[in-house]
Amino acid sequence: MKKYLLLTVLILFFNGCDESFDPKKNFTEKYLLYSIIKADSSLQVAMIAKSFEVDGFNPGLYQGNPFEAGSTVSIYNSRTRETTLLSDTSATVLPQFPGETPFYKAEKVNPRAMDTITIVAVTPTGSTLVGKTVIPPPPVLRLSNSQITTVTNDPNRTTWDVSWTIQGDFIFVPKLTLFYATDKNGVVKGYRIEIPLTYIDSDNGRIPFYPSSTRARGLSFDFEVIDDIMAQISEGDMDKFSYVIQDAVFELLILDNNLANYYSSTEGFLDEFSVRLDEVTYSNVEGGLGVVGSTSVITRKVNIEANYVQGFGYRSRL
């Protein structure tokens, strides 16, 4: 009997001592700088935000807008030795934040490949944030065939391949788009369709698999997929001759090392069960957090072989 009593007392004693726990310690306000310099644009933007605190542990409950104007933000190009001040008078509406979200903007800033760009932001509180990026150089593209066609005498060739060479560590985002038009009763309409790499069979049918960000230096488009896309554009339309196949455009977006690292650290995927703590988000901003990165784009127009186009009953631009 005494044993049971003792056990009950123990259970009550210990059960009553579950301690509350607060993992939050010292909130200190930090500034963030985000800017992605685009080599294919003369308009450059930056955003300045502050860290924040909420009651509880759901940051989604934050009701404010962490982005703010009022900082002095400048872009310095070490090649031209020009410093351009960004104005803070622009704002946009981002659905997740109340009111207008301010951003910093400079026009007529045209960086070139390999330019070193430094962004310096001095916040109203006197904090200085500095981020630096080097504009990615253009890669050299190589195509397995200068024209797209799936008609070949080589039975082993089943893909149309693109590869590129470049010095340095970058992430690439490739895209192949087919441009075509319909000419019906003199009315010409232009269309575009992105060509997937392949199709994957799943329980939900065939799923197109498009190129995504990659560190690989090349990719292959299945002939079968190209044929399928060519057929698909006029599916259900008996008037094949009204379709004019113009060309395809291969685009390669190059993310600089900073943006690549940032992307890797924010888009990490572990698995459903593993638990890894304290994963760090990449930052190259001195004096705060955030990222200053850059991108460049290379574009190559690729002809669609005329005989191949005509095989579908279409007209070729060529």
Add this chain to the structure above:
Amino acid sequence: MKKLFLISFFILFIQIFPQATNEAKGGIVRGFVADSLNGEPIIYANVFIKGTNLGSPTNTTGYYIITGIPAGEITIVYSYIGYHTSEIKTTIQAGDILQFNVQLLPSTVELEGVSVVGEKVTVKENETDIGLERISISDIKQMPKGVEADLLRALQYVTGVSTTGDVTSRYYVRGGDNEQNIVLLNGAPVYNPYHALGIFSVVDPEIASALEFYKGGFTAEYGGRLSSILDIITKDGNKRKFAGNLQGSVLAMKGAIEGPIPHGSFHITGRKSYYSEIMKKFLNNKSAPFDFYDFSFKLNYSNDDILKNSKFVIHGFNSRDDIKNNDMLKEDYFLKNAVYGVNWYQVWASPLYSYMTFSVSTFDAAIIPNLSDAKERKNSVTDLNSKWNFTYIFDEGDELGVGFQNSIFSSTLDQENLQGGRTVIDGSGLSMNLYLKYKFMRIKNFGLDIGSRIMLITISKKRAGFLEPRISATYKPFDWLTFKAAAGKYSQEVTTLSDENDLLSIFEPWIKIPDYLPPSEAWHYIAGAKIDLPGNLFLNLEGYYKDMRNITDLNENKYSANDPDLVAVNGYSYGLEAELEYRYSIFTAKAGYSLGWAWKENNGKKFHPRYDNRHALNLILGVNPGDGWNMNISWSFSSGRPYTPLDGYFYKMRVSDFWSQWYLFNGFSPGSLYGDKNSERFPFYHRLDLNISKAFTFYFMRLTLDFSIINIYDRKNIFYFDKETGERVDMLPFLPSLSLKLEL
């Protein structure tokens, strides 16, 4: 120079044996001690010459040897708790080598169906065994179970062993990382000793006959890891009759069969999971479609007509874990271990004992992404091992040990990174190590084990050193007081691609430490005292300091394929441990307390790793009232684990549409801002567990019903805090479990 040294050593070694034999002034008694009912070797049985201070415990094969016995009539006494004591009277002359293979009959207590609670292990008074825990299998079976009796989980009750949470059976020894521990199965390494995210161990306690767990300061015959060695010796199998058992828990079914073969025996076990829903208790209520099995076999052969005093063992072990989601949009996993080996034990004509092992251990694991966002990863490890260990025992009781150990290790890690880039980290190499040690045991109250490992060839290009000196000493100034101390250098050339931040990890690849890093190394310094207090109380005190260099951690700043996966960091740990043990009649009580500090230092910043455990207290009370009943209750208390505090939130830019003109406006998602790494601690951890078992005979079967409760008072011990979601995840809740064992 090195070659000359080796050749000189071997010449010396070969010369010593005949010389020592010729100079023998006393007689030698040796042999094996086994259980008379099933023929299993009795490990740590006490053998001594009546009326003298000469004696020796049996080793893990049941072998004993007593040297320097004065000529005349002697009585040899064989005893072990739970067995009838046996005596042999004989006459011995100087230079005689008498062999007695003895079988002990289990005592009447045992025959009435009461298991022995907490077998007290017998060792020589001057045994140099600081840092060594001899763990009784019966103790493990009687520990409260989290669903399954678990060998590695039971280690967490050993003083100086910590975890990052009771959900996992991964263990950390005296401030060293998990990968610094090695599990040996009959001398062969098991690379992934865990089932199901590390929640259970692959080695079922049913297959083990003895465990030797070195927490540090291990002597020259052991190497390859910085922190601990767990040496599991499996059962030989019943040499008298065929027998078998079946056991079921809510998680798995398992069975074993054993029996005699001509000149030997066999023992085969198997376990298969069948109900993975119970895993929800361990995985924060997530369903995990785990499916695992393990299988082991051991064959023993000993035929004096072919080779006198020899024993050959062929053993094998297989385990496999699968996670099959049966959904092409989710990834699948598999992990498998395979260990096969041949062991040869030989007692030679002179007082020389040899132990040779040849083994191959493989580990394969893969993530199969299917159509999910997961990336393909494959890891493959092969370790071909051979060990040649010789122990020569001099007439005065001193021992000379020499061994040659080599390993051909190869590992491949083939993985696709987030952006589809493939990297292959492969490495292979040969290690050839020699060890040489002299165990000075001729003085009854003083023992000294001094030696070194000689790293002839290392797997790593950057070797940690040529010599790894080891020393271990024991001094017993009074009958009630023994001082012990040890020091040594240790190195490690393989590592995992994970660290203590991986609280749960399915995929934990093993690789050779890459050539851009030096191998890890450590120095251990240990000192302690053992005090026999009045009234069946034993107090064991140990203090340690461990200095670790070039230990591998994941590179937190790896963002691209070109960044190294691992970085070398330094660390050190120190602490004090106290164990108090009381044995009387049907009661066993143990209390273990450890006070420890563990540090890591990376880029000039010092921090406590997550397994740093400042205070830990384990109290265990066992009662064996007879009639098949056993009760065990344990209470564990420890400081909270370190964690990195939350210093606020920020909005992360999401790069979702690469082709958008306005990247910055793609969207933002909230993220957490961290404070200094592991600078705060969770609240105290404590938990009360209970185990009750009852064995009884039902017709021709022996049944054992086992009931356990983990966390009786449902203490909410925090496991981790998900800073991204704000979710607090606790460790094991109130968890009752039942298992039934049926023996034929």
